[in-house]
Amino acid sequence: xxxxxxxxxxxxxxxxxxxxxxxxxxxxxxxxxxxxxxxxxxxxxxxxxxxxxxxxxxxxxxxxxxxxxxxxxxxxxxxxxxxxxxxxxxxxxxxxxxxxxxxxxxxxxxxxxxxxxxxxxxxxxxxxxxxxxxxxxxxxxxxxxxxxxxxxxxxxxxxxxxxxxxxxxxxxxxxxxxxxxxxxxx
Numbered sequence: 001x002x003x004x005x006x007x008x009x010x011x012x013x014x015x016x017x018x019x020x021x022x023x024x025x026x027x028x029x030x031x032x033x034x035x036x037x038x039x040x041x042x043x044x045x046x047x048x049x050x051x052x053x054x055x056x057x058x059x060x061x062x063x064x065x066x067x068x069x070x071x072x073x074x075x076x077x078x079x080x081x082x083x084x085x086x087x088x089x090x091x092x093x094x095x096x097x098x099x100x101x102x103x104x105x106x107x108x109x110x111x112x113x114x115x116x117x118x119x120x121x122x123x124x125x126x127x128x129x130x131x132x133x134x135x136x137x138x139x140x141x142x143x144x145x146x147x148x149x150x151x152x153x154x155x156x157x158x159x160x161x162x163x164x165x166x167x168x169x170x171x172x173x174x175x176x177x178x179x180x181x182x183x184x185x186x
Contacts, residue, residue: 045125046078046086051109051117052124054096058108061087072126074144149175 049068053059059067061083069077087107090096095113098105109117149172156168 046082047090049078049125050083050086050090050107051095051113054107054109055114055117058099058106060104060106064107068126071124074141076126 050064053064053067061080064087065078065080065083087096087098090113091098091107094110095116096107096109098107100106153168153172156164160168
């Protein structure tokens with residue numbers, strides 16, 4: 001089994017300031033996983049996903065991004081840089097309309113857009129992004145949980161009392177032992 005962590009472990013600096021060291025370790029952890037996490041989908045997949053979601057109900061761009069992220073189980077979160085140009089293209093093609101309300105554009109399918117959505121959606125693209133869930137869990141859910149844990153630990157290190165920091169150390173030590181016990185169950 002290959003080790004996803006940098007050789008030599010994480011650089012915790014000189015441990016002069018534990019909060020800074022924890023923050024550095026968290027950033028190293030995030031950088032390690034950022035290179036491996038995420039499914040890059042094609043332009044056609046973004047288009048298909050937008051059409052499928054708008055076939056259910058009108059939405060604004062952020063809702064579309066959030067829905068795809070949730071429906072793919074976190075394995076695919078398209079960027080605003082891919083969703084908004086797709087919305088503009090669909091609008092230019094006459095497949096959607098945009099209505100501004102409260103400073104947000106809400107997009108809805110036109111009749112032609114409904115026909116296009118019905119003809120292009122065999123399976124939703126977020127389903128293919130979350131298929132093979134065992135492999136995706138290895139490269140999305142676990143790293144995401146690790147980064148979130150590191151963020152919480154860094155927050156305790158920056159703002160917690162000495163007693164709270166010690167409690168956090170105890171919790172993290174126990175979590176580490178339990179994680180290794182999972183591997184030992186084979």
